Amino acid sequence: MAKPFTPARLALAIALAFPLHAMADTAARVEFTSGDVRALAADGSSRVLARGAQVGSGDTVDTGSGRAQMRFTDGSLVSLQPQTQFRIDQYAFAGKPTEDRGFFSLIKGGLRTITGLVGKGNRSNYKLTTSVATIGIRGTEFSVVYGNSINVTTGDGAVDVCNGGGCLTVSDGQSAYVADQSTPPVITEVKTDLPPPPPSNSGNLTPPQGDDTFLVSENRSEGGGLDVLDGYAGGLQSGDGYYVYGQYVDQYGGYGGDVMLDSATASFEGNALVSASNSNGDIQASSVAEAHQDGIIGWGRWTSGSCSGEFDCAGDTLLDVHYIAGRPTPDLAALGGASGTYSLSGYTTPTTTGGASGGAVSGSMTADFSAYTLSVGMNVTVSATTFGLTGSGSINSGTAAFSGSFSNCSGCSFSPPSGSFHGFFAGAGAERAGMVYTFDSGIGGINKVSGAAVFTQTSLGLGN
Secondary structure (H helix, E strand, C coil), X not given: CCCCCCHHHHHCCHHHHCCCCCCCCCCEEEEEEECCCEEXXXXXXXXXXXXXXXXXXXXXXXXXXXXXXXXXXXCCEEEECCCCEEEEEEEECCCCCCCCEEEEEEEEEEEEEECCCCCCXXXXXXXXXXXXXXXXXXXXXXXXXXXXXXXXEEEECEEEEEECCEEEEEECCCEEEECCCCCCCEEECCCCCCCCCXXXXXXXXXCCCCCCCCECCECECCCCCECCCCCCCCCCCCEEEEEEEEEEEECCCCCCEEEEEEEEEEEEECCEEEEEEECCEEEEEEEEEEEEECCCEEEEEEEEEEEEECCCCCCCEEEEEEEEEECECCCHHHHCCCEEEEEEEEEXXXXXXXXXXXXXXXXXXXXXXXXXXXXXXXXXXXXXXXXXXXXXXEECCCCCEEEEEEEEEECCCCCCCEEEEEEEEECCCCCEEEEEEEEECCCCCCCEEEEEEEEEEEEECCCC
């Protein structure tokens, strides 16, 4: 699976996980902890931190031998290593770039952070201070280890590392070393060493099972980077507010159709979506063939299922149901008209009505959140044939849903091809785009091809 996480996408609108009218003295919510993690308030009082606890300006978080991850109200994430002390010196976020502040101190230890909205409009409003150097941002993800010296590695974007000896810009993938407060920072080949937590069955995070596994206490992508779950430290949970879109074949061997449930109640067992319902009806799995999720969006395939209510499929047995499920991006307008690029990060094995076996899928997507249009390109392999699909569509700015059609299909016998897709953006900052698709190859033995695909945002055109 392609790397599902490029942190620059969080530079916008993940803050929507918190209402803008959040209490002024609440800076962050603790996403999870392991071990005895405590907060020392400015008045000297101490309290134990667990998932769901709140921290604010003046609090110093001390992980002791444990770990912690916090989500700030501007959408930023801070993951603290063992033996770390991290102080929130001054924090304010109300969506006003000239007034927002994010000033922090790393007293000792190590952290990885993904910055949010604070500092985007005015870089001087964000600062991470140590006794050796000060780190400013340009919109990024970075890691820091601090003892008597500091080591900084930028995962995405850039940071400015400054002290009495001068300033150094550390760009995407680079690392810097600062010996002391008067020695200029220098680029180094040595990366920050933030070892992942050991696998464990304890703690307050339950890792998803199956092929999408996260380590306890810190969610990480396959590349080892910090991953972000959309409101749940243990992955998608059964509940309300989901979009569930499906593409199916009917019981009579026909071409079937699609079913879309908005504002749905979804039920999950492990990684698998097993049912979904709203006021129009419901769909239920009879047999699950594959199931995946990354905490923001889920995708999979039912070998068979049932449908009831006001949907066209009501009363039918559904075969090869490809689905996507997740909570939609609440406010695309908050992306400020940016353009996002996406790469394929997950898919279901394509199925066909001709009995041919499906294979690998690759692809990319671009989304214009100003014109609310998108384009998609995919390579779908079935048996020994790879179909190259390109298409375009429109985005509903109010619902974060999108739909479109394929305008070209290399390998298909039809020109233009007969095919379409529909889906939605998920995550507070549209970090994911999921869709179900279908197209008619026009080739005997393959015929109609269907599947589900998930794309992860790799960049968001924020401007300067």
